[in-house]
Amino acid sequence: MKTVITLGRQLGSNGKIIGKALAEQLGYKFYDKDLIARVAKEKGLSENLFDEMNEKPTSSLLYSLVMGVQSSKGLYYQYNDMLNGDSLFRLQADVIKSIAEEGPCIIVGRCADYILRENPHLIKLFLYADAEERIKTLMSRDNMSEKEARTAVSKADKRRSNYYNFYTNSTWGNVNNYHLCLDTAALPIDECVNFLHSFVKEKEKRFTK
Numbered sequence: 001m002k003t004v005i006t007l008g009r010q011l012g013s014n015g016k017i018i019g020k021a022l023a024e025q026l027g028y029k030f031y032d033k034d035l036i037a038r039v040a041k042e043k044g045l046s047e048n049l050f051d052e053m054n055e056k057p058t059s060s061l062l063y064s065l066v067m068g069v070q071s072s073k074g075l076y077y078q079y080n081d082m083l084n085g086d087s088l089f090r091l092q093a094d095v096i097k098s099i100a101e102e103g104p105c106i107i108v109g110r111c112a113d114y115i116l117r118e119n120p121h122l123i124k125l126f127l128y129a130d131a132e133e134r135i136k137t138l139m140s141r142d143n144m145s146e147k148e149a150r151t152a153v154s155k156a157d158k159r160r161s162n163y164y165n166f167y168t169n170s171t172w173g174n175v176n177n178y179h180l181c182l183d184t185a186a187l188p189i190d191e192c193v194n195f196l197h198s199f200v201k202e203k204e205k206r207f208t209k
Helices: 015-026 033-042 085-102 133-141 146-168 189-205
Strands: 003-010 030-031 107-109 122-128 180-183
Touching: 003 015, 003 133, 003 189, 015 107, 015 122, 015 189, 030 033, 030 085, 033 085, 122 189, 133 146, 180 189
Parallel strands: 003 107, 003 122, 030 107, 122 180
Antiparallel strands: none
């Protein structure tokens, strides 16, 4: 069964750490933005194609694309093709769909839950935590000052929310968009992983083969 888990997360919720550990437990491939970029490169696109998107809506041309980007099908995207944020999102969506077709995996962010919304084997997760807990996590994990951590949390929430809302016409973090939302500050990381593992296995039993 080609289960695809999409993982939305707030900065400082340890979402990436939990997601990677969950993938290891399940034996699934794990894709964050770096690995999505690598897959894009393997398909003939620039590895840096989505860097400047960075989960934020944009309609500006990317400097890295001014000289053109060649795709795996030999198509050549030049500056006069107006490869803007919307075009990049469509290319990114194609990469994410191809990843989902290859087998069981976890995909972090990038509106993957919306892009793959018609996939019958999709499990949509969202990991969050209280802002103060996330600030403490960043201070401890990333050696940030309280001011730096508070600013980082605020900016990341705004950027991810704007990006998701812009491209999906829905609301980032809205419980109605996900199968499960988990407060990661309520449990130790390993228990969060075990809980999500049990949830995924139960959800898979209800999939139509």
